[in-house]
Amino acid sequence: MPAASLLLAGVEEHDLATVDGYRAGGGYAAIETARAMTPDELTELLNDANLRGRGGAGFPLGRKASLIDRKSPKPKYLVVNADESEPGAFKDRAVMARVPHRLIEGCLIVAHAIESRQVYIYIRGEYLAEYEILVRAVDDARREGLFGGVEIVVHRGAGAYICGEETALLDSLEGKRGQPRPRPPFPPIQGLYGAPTQINNVGTIATVPKIIELGVEEFKQIGVDASPGTAVFSLSGNVSRPGNYELELGTPLRELIYEWGGGVADGRELKGVIPGGSSVPILTPDQLDTPLDYNSIQAAGSFFGSAAVIVVDDRCCMVQLALRASKFYMHESCGKCTPCREGTRWLVQLLTKIEEGRAELADLDLLLDVCDRILGKSLCALGDFAVYPVSSYLNKYFDEFAAHVEQRGCPFGGDSSIEGIVAPIDQHALQPTAVVPS
Amino acid sequence: MTQLERAVAHAAEAYPDRQSAVLEALRLAQKEHGGWLPREALVEVADALDVTPAYTRAIASFYDMFHLEPIGRHLVEVCTNLSCALVGARRVVEAFEGALGVAPGETTEDGSVTFRTVECLGGCGYATVVAVDHRYRHFVKPDDVEAIVAELDGRGADAGG
Numbered sequence: 001m002p003a004a005s006l007l008l009a010g011v012e013e014h015d016l017a018t019v020d021g022y023r024a025g026g027g028y029a030a031i032e033t034a035r036a037m038t039p040d041e042l043t044e045l046l047n048d049a050n051l052r053g054r055g056g057a058g059f060p061l062g063r064k065a066s067l068i069d070r071k072s073p074k075p076k077y078l079v080v081n082a083d084e085s086e087p088g089a090f091k092d093r094a095v096m097a098r099v100p101h102r103l104i105e106g107c108l109i110v111a112h113a114i115e116s117r118q119v120y121i122y123i124r125g126e127y128l129a130e131y132e133i134l135v136r137a138v139d140d141a142r143r144e145g146l147f148g149g150v151e152i153v154v155h156r157g158a159g160a161y162i163c164g165e166e167t168a169l170l171d172s173l174e175g176k177r178g179q180p181r182p183r184p185p186f187p188p189i190q191g192l193y194g195a196p197t198q199i200n201n202v203g204t205i206a207t208v209p210k211i212i213e214l215g216v217e218e219f220k221q222i223g224v225d226a227s228p229g230t231a232v233f234s235l236s237g238n239v240s241r242p243g244n245y246e247l248e249l250g251t252p253l254r255e256l257i258y259e260w261g262g263g264v265a266d267g268r269e270l271k272g273v274i275p276g277g278s279s280v281p282i283l284t285p286d287q288l289d290t291p292l293d294y295n296s297i298q299a300a301g302s303f304f305g306s307a308a309v310i311v312v313d314d315r316c317c318m319v320q321l322a323l324r325a326s327k328f329y330m331h332e333s334c335g336k337c338t339p340c341r342e343g344t345r346w347l348v349q350l351l352t353k354i355e356e357g358r359a360e361l362a363d364l365d366l367l368l369d370v371c372d373r374i375l376g377k378s379l380c381a382l383g384d385f386a387v388y389p390v391s392s393y394l395n396k397y398f399d400e401f402a403a404h405v406e407q408r409g410c411p412f413g414g415d416s417s418i419e420g421i422v423a424p425i426d427q428h429a430l431q432p433t434a435v436v437p438s
Numbered sequence: 439m440t441q442l443e444r445a446v447a448h449a450a451e452a453y454p455d456r457q458s459a460v461l462e463a464l465r466l467a468q469k470e471h472g473g474w475l476p477r478e479a480l481v482e483v484a485d486a487l488d489v490t491p492a493y494t495r496a497i498a499s500f501y502d503m504f505h506l507e508p509i510g511r512h513l514v515e516v517c518t519n520l521s522c523a524l525v526g527a528r529r530v531v532e533a534f535e536g537a538l539g540v541a542p543g544e545t546t547e548d549g550s551v552t553f554r555t556v557e558c559l560g561g562c563g564y565a566t567v568v569a570v571d572h573r574y575r576h577f578v579k580p581d582d583v584e585a586i587v588a589e590l591d592g593r594g595a596d597a598g599g
Contacts, residue, residue: 159502175457427543
């Protein structure tokens, strides 16, 4: 399939970070079209477009918009999730840096649909350069009189993966520790400051102007029937040409890695591909023909996630990879619910034991048992995210895990590509609350 | 009104509840206090937002970008999450250890640089990513490390932010 451009359309021809450049490429026309429609008509149009959320959960934007209680006497809020922190993902960053006005126009359109006057864009604290670009773009657009009574505030986070979880993001935005809320109530009913709130990822919102521009029918010609449109795929790891590639949904995984990405780097063998960021189950080389869309990836046993594709070659020890991923989730677990807080510590300790050659085969069962005690039992998806890498690597590379036990140590003998990698938790004085019996 | 109180009041205007400005307030205070948050900074922010110092400490301890211990005049952060690890972040970490003479998580003896590894910075396609005083460097190789460290020696403090 050829490259398809919606989100990043026009970046080669114009400087889309300026109002004039964005307008020269046809920008800020869609908001006029949208404002000529009633909120009901606009919501219906967005519903028809069937644009699924690009942040991870894949919930359709139009359906979210139609759940907003617009009759509520409370203010309605639109919150953009720009807390991109999923390991492997760097696509929202590109959208904010290169086409900030498309994001802003998308905000104004969705705000009109849900009758919101207040938009917050929650950007992760580490994205300082992107924050500066976005703030300048918001100020420029306001000065140009494009806001039509809506206010957009860019809110900086301060370093916490969990704030990408939508209810944790809301708590963080309210000035609290970013910890997920129990649901119900769901944000469209009771979100930010207890008011009806629509939350969408950067990529989702920034696609909206193009839907209006092209019209729903033409938009639905792009991608696959069940999930129209494009996604910016963040390609990284052991691949020759890593980077962001905007492609139609349904593009085969093989095409992304081999045609766009130039294949596995250094002439190595492909060992596995993580298709949606570190929190989704890994796919094996025999699954390279999987089309990159929500349903197809799910049928292959994984998730679309945040379209972050990580290529792993044969130099990497899968126990070490699972351990590194687990250390991340342990570091980022907010501590609010027990299965995730304690479970992520168990995963790290068990994987350490396996990697160091101190484990018995029964410990592999114990590892899966711990996974079972986290999966579906946590307050938010972070617990599940901690499980998927561990359980999928163990199931798909079982022999390698077993070899660690049988050989009383890592079969890579110190030559794994990620041997000795220092995770942030390795710098802390650990106070584990659960200790695996040795 | 102190300068911090004025800045916090200004930041709070963007929200119906001023408590929403707590991250911005802590960020401002951290900058004023040389890149970290001593007790008096937590008290100042608490006063400006009308919350308790226990509350501001709870917030500051939750988010990675706040420091509750003194840090160096510069902050060097190397990403060691999956994508950076797969293409050799360990060798970049080792090069910094050699050039700075400290282990990850430590500050140089002269107080000039705090060095640490961090979780994914969102530059996975441009690995290894190193943030130097919060500005990203992409495709960093072990050979680049000496120049980065030399550059820091000639620059003013900028670890806050």
